[in-house]
Amino acid sequence: MVQVKIVYYGPGRCGKTTNLEYVNRKFRDQIQSEMVSLKTHGDRTLFFDFLPFDMGQIKGYDIKIQLYTVPGQVKYNATRKLVLKGVDGVVFVADAMEKQREKNIRSLNQLHENLQAYKESIFKLPLVIQYNKVDLKDHGVPILPTAVLRKDLNSRLKVPDFEASAITGYNVAATLKKIISSTVVSIQKKLL
């Protein structure tokens, strides 16, 4: 059996938990356990959310995917780091709202530092970037054009990226499929 740990990372209130909640609802039939959320009374993630599911077999190995989120609030970096331990793949969820531009960049930089603490490199680890909340455009909230987000966050990394809306589910599954496939490929390389 191969257990794959995928962590959703990103600034506070960007929608990491919402991503997992959507996956949990949408793929309920394929998920055997309940989603675990450690949160504060204000519904903010305190430690992590956890959602495990089986993927079936690939090349004779049973694949078990474990999705985690980190707490996004700035003050929780110590716990964010703990969740990243043993990570196999990361989804970086960026907040497309104009006013969050700085926070996205800061969070991505911190991901880079936190991975270094485990001798992992953001340039080598399977990574997918999601520009979340694109639906807000229709509600008159100023959001950054994808080209700007891409330039800010993905100009050096050059990893697969998606516009998404975790609340409506737009591209949530696409993001997940992409990170699962890149992570499984990278684990296969390590195993074989």
Add this chain to the structure above:
Amino acid sequence: MNYGIVSQEQLEQIDTILSSKLIKLGVDCVIIIDMAGNIITAKDNGESKYDVYSFAALAAGNFATVDAMAKLVGEAEFSLLFHKGQESNIHFSKIDDELLLISMFGKDISLGFLRLNVVEAIEQIRKVWEASNG
């Protein structure tokens, strides 16, 4: 998963140790996990119905938190953790830097007796582990 790959043979040896040292004693469920929250193996008495995967994720988080607290007060580690409830108890013990042994047991077993057996089980597991991981 940076501790390498566990062979089927190793797993079976470890399972035997867990059964003979802990399950036989009356422990409801024993899990070995790594510090990232992955399950290496789980054994139970056939009656317990724990969601071991969620349990492993939470246990790893719990242990990591306590470890971070240890560092804050100047301890290298708190290698042992124990949670006591009305009907059931949970005991955590570190096997090495990567592995954790978790025992869930009822009120019929005394903590001292459990700890004695956990220590012996861990010694044996370490030997199995070192034999092929150097």
